[in-house]
Amino acid sequence: xxxxxxxxxTFFISGMAAFMPPLLYALYWAASFYVFKIGSETLAIFLLxxxxxxxxxxxxxxxxxxxxxxxxxxxxxxxxxxxVLYSFPISVPVLLWPLWxxxxxxxxxxYILITFLVYGLFVGGWMARNQYYFxxxxxxxxxxxxxxxxxxxxxxxxxxxxxxxxxxxxxxxADKISPGYAANPVPxxxxxxxxxxxAEKEAENMSEFDINAYFLKEGSxxxxxxxxxxxxxxxxxxxxxxxxxxxxGFSLAHFLTGTHEEIPAWFKIFLILSIRVLWFIALGVAxxxxxxxLRASFYSWFIVWIVIY
Numbered sequence: 001x002x003x004x005x006x007x008x009x010t011f012f013i014s015g016m017a018a019f020m021p022p023l024l025y026a027l028y029w030a031a032s033f034y035v036f037k038i039g040s041e042t043l044a045i046f047l048l049x050x051x052x053x054x055x056x057x058x059x060x061x062x063x064x065x066x067x068x069x070x071x072x073x074x075x076x077x078x079x080x081x082x083x084v085l086y087s088f089p090i091s092v093p094v095l096l097w098p099l100w101x102x103x104x105x106x107x108x109x110x111y112i113l114i115t116f117l118v119y120g121l122f123v124g125g126w127m128a129r130n131q132y133y134f135x136x137x138x139x140x141x142x143x144x145x146x147x148x149x150x151x152x153x154x155x156x157x158x159x160x161x162x163x164x165x166x167x168x169x170x171x172x173x174a175d176k177i178s179p180g181y182a183a184n185p186v187p188x189x190x191x192x193x194x195x196x197x198x199a200e201k202e203a204e205n206m207s208e209f210d211i212n213a214y215f216l217k218e219g220s221x222x223x224x225x226x227x228x229x230x231x232x233x234x235x236x237x238x239x240x241x242x243x244x245x246x247x248x249g250f251s252l253a254h255f256l257t258g259t260h261e262e263i264p265a266w267f268k269i270f271l272i273l274s275i276r277v278l279w280f281i282a283l284g285v286a287x288x289x290x291x292x293x294l295r296a297s298f299y300s301w302f303i304v305w306i307v308i309y
Contacts, residue, residue, distance in 0.1 A: 001042075002026060004049040011056050011299055030249030040080050041249075047077040048306070055302045059098045067111040070095065071118030078123050082139040087309045088119060094305050098298045136209050143216030144194050150222035151190040152237075153229035159186055160233055167236035167243070170272050172257045176265075182257045187240070244279040 005022040013020070025031055034042045051073045058066040074091065078084045092115055096108055103111075123139070131137040155163065158178065163186040166174035175182035194215070201211045223230055243251040252275065256268045263271075290307075293300035 001046045001049050004046070004053050008049065008053050008056060008303075012293065012297065029247045030245050033248045037248075044077060044081045047073055047080060051077060052303055052306065055095055056299055058095065059299055062099055062103060062107070062111065064110065064114060067114040068118055071115035072122065074115070075119045075122035078119075079126055079139060082142070085123065085139065087306070090309075091302070091306070092116070094302050097301060134209055136212075138212075141208065141212040143212040143214070143219060144198065145219075146223065147215040147219035148190045148194050149230065149233075150219040150226060151193065152186060152233045153223060153226035155186055155229070155233065160229075160236070162186070163233065164236040164239075166253060167239040169276060170252065170257075171254050172268060172272055175257065176269075182254070185253070187253075242283060244275050 002022045002025065005025055006018060009018040009021045031045075051070065054066055054070045054073060058070060074084070074088060078088070092112060095115075096111060099108060099111075127137045127139060130139070152163075162174050162178035162181045165177055166181065166185060171182040171185050174185075197215075198211055201214065206214070240251065240253065243253055246252055246255075255272060255275075256263070260268075286307075290300075290304045294304060
């Protein structure tokens with residue numbers, strides 16, 4: 001991953017400064033944590049960087065082999081992190097956009113055909129395998145995720161407001177504005193409820209696939225009735241997904257809540273705000289980097305798209 005990140009860096013940065021991105025990644029505490037705890041994140045990051053690198057060398061000198069490799073890597077990433085599935089139909093045009101008008105229509109059509117065939121063979125083949133063995137084509141059982149989203153969409157206006165404050169400033173500060181929130185944050189309450197229902201269904205001897213189907217149907221039906229709430233609750237979720245993290249890569253949303261009571265409240269608030277201000281400045285630098293990169297080079301379009309996705 002570090003080598004790939006360096007190779008990607010050389011497309012945009014010259015000289016010794018090209019070592020800065022891999023150095024910063026190597027120093028990132030959450031990345032270091034996954035050196036000792038094996039999980040899908042390590043593999044997913046490697047595959048994502050490999051896809052970006054192949055995208056860059058493909059844009060510079062397109063070939064059928066690179067298109068095939070790109071489709072294969074994208075398929076592996078989808079099987080590792082199934083949420084990537086929905087990005088594929090957009091990623092292919094973004095991949096080929098720099099070549100439009102440069103390569104012939106015949107070549108571009110062939111590249112599209114290769115990527116879709118390879119991707120369909122591996123991802124579609126795995127889905128067909130799941131359908132055959134488990135009567136369920138899904139790559140990942142994610143019904144509970146849809147159900148939790150639907151539950152959050154049904155939260156009261158006050159609850160959404162407190163969740164929004166917590167997503168930006170943390171549970172401790174949200175509790176100061178909406179007393180009692182820290183003891184029952186919206187994400188924690190909904191996830192606890194999902195776990196309780198799952199345990200109840202297991203006690204009724206329902207299979208994992210049947211439980212997932214139950215959550216998926218209930219969640220989908222509720223989302224259809226709560227479209228406005230789903231959109232509204234999604235805005236705080238953006239900040240929650242991009243919250244500062246601890247040494248294990250988990251969110252600092254609950255930082256200093258119910259712990260270290262010897263620290264004065266004003267100093268806790270100061271510490272929380274200091275961390276979050278620095279974090280959001282870093283995110284602001286990233287957004288500024290997106291804008292500058294898009295203006296400077298068409299090579300960066302794919303990177304910006306995949307990061308935002």
